[in-house]
Amino acid sequence: MDEYKKCTCGSKKWGYSSDEIGYIYVCYKCGKYSGKGVHPMLLELTTSDPTFLMYMIETGMLKKIEQNDEELDYGK
Numbered sequence: 877m878d879e880y881k882k883c884t885c886g887s888k889k890w891g892y893s894s895d896e897i898g899y900i901y902v903c904y905k906c907g908k909y910s911g912k913g914v915h916p917m918l919l920e921l922t923t924s925d926p927t928f929l930m931y932m933i934e935t936g937m938l939k940k941i942e943q944n945d946e947e948l949d950y951g952k
């Protein structure tokens with residue numbers, strides 16, 4: 877899974893994922909969202925109220941997607 881995707885504005889959309897919710901990519905520059913497996917109502921909520929998204933990240937409901945292939949190989 878990609879840590880981030882390129883946004884149409886030229887900036888980066890950062891990925892957040894949740895086992896229950898799916899995953900979502902957010903561009904903090906232009907405020908664009910995209911997600912898969914995310915409930916349409918949740919997308920609506922995060923789009924209308926960005927603090928809701930921050931709340932979900934802070935509470936750990938959504939976790940930042942990190943590519944940790946190197947860490948997995950580390951110590952072999």
Ligand SMILES: [Zn+2]
Binds near residue numbers: 885906907908
């Ligand atoms: Zn953007």
